Amino acid sequence: MNAKLVFVYALTPLHPGTGRGIGVIDLPVARETATGIPYLPGSSFKGVLRDQCLDKNMRKSLFGPDTDNASDHAGAVQFSDQRLLLMPVRSLAGTFAWVTSPFVLRRFAREHEGAGLNGCPPLADVAGEQTAVISTESKLVVRNDHIILEDLKLQKDKKQNANAWAETLGGLIFPDDAEWQTFLKERLCVVHDDIFSFLLETATELIARVRINDDSKTVQTGGLWYEEALPAETILSGVITAQQIKANKLKPAEALQKTAELAAGTLQFGGSATIGRGLCRLVVA
Structure with missing residues (x-):
């Protein structure tokens, strides 16, 4: 079975919804039950790429038959959920930080190796909740080696840095853009898992929506609601795999190549x- 990594780079706020919420937010984003990490469901990801494929026979080979004939055979390509990798968070210096955590990076490393790519660099646990690991070229530091994210004051970890991870992620997410590779290196910030969980609840974008009465030009009764979205500059990652299907002559490597072509733009x-x-940009690594 062949596999490739996929990165989803949000150019505008992204709302991978789950329907009506039961809390303060009427329309929350999809989150993993155990970790609370936001994700874009694999079904949503697959559906968009399926719509991009205009060749009927190729669409059937890659994604499987239409719903009425879904039991005929499976598609050649399988899609994982696209899970949050780097969360953009407001920073007092550097405008914003791309924040992640040891747990997220370890899980990414597992997917990275599963896709047949070279191993990811090691990373020790962040020393404590008030500590952050950054690169030696970081622009996030203010006086006294502090990093201010939202209302959190963190201390730069002086025993380790994130250079290797910044170079690995930069090369994968921005393979042909040295300027953006440097930009990521200057803003990558690895925080304690507990701090990351806190930021996942507080650093998402909350958007108030209003429905206006056409005649009175005032808000309709019940016409105010709140939507949650992942901010622009969010980066998610996942895996696509391909395998040989008996009813399908398409080779796995060819199926992945065709899928990568559909992900362009x-x-x-x-x-x-x-x-x-x-609106998102996709990178298939």
Whole structure:
């Protein structure tokens, strides 16, 4: 079975919704039950790429038959959920930081190796909740080696740095853009898992939406609601795999190549497409 890594780079706020919420937020983003980490469901990811494929026979080979004939055979390509890898968080210096945690990086390393790529660099646990690991070229540091993310004051870890991880991620996410590779290296910030969990609840974008009465031009009764979105500059990652299907002559390597071609350019994922949400750039590594 062949596999490739996929990165989803949000150019505008991304709303991978789950329907009506039971909390304060009416329309929250999809989150893993155990970890609370936001993700873009594999079904949503697959559906967008399927729509991109205009060749009927190729679409059937890659993604399987249409719903009415879904039991005929499976598609050659399988899609994982696209899980949060780097969360953009406001920073007092450097405008924003791309924040991640040891747990997220370890899980990414597992997927990285599963895709047949070279191993990821090692990373020790972050020393404590008030500590952050950054690169030696970071622009996130203010006086006294502090890093200010939202309302959190963190201390730069002086015993280790994130250079190797910044170079690995930069090369994968921005393979042909040295300027953006440097930009990522200057803003990568690895925080304690508990701090990351806190930021996942506080650093998402909360958008108030209003429905206006056409006649009175005032808010309709019940016409105010709140949507949660992952901010622009969010980066998610996942895996696509391909295998030989008996009813399908398409080779796995060819199937992955065709899927990568469909992922070129800017695509729209998630809800609120008509108001510009969910415009993303994909990279297949």
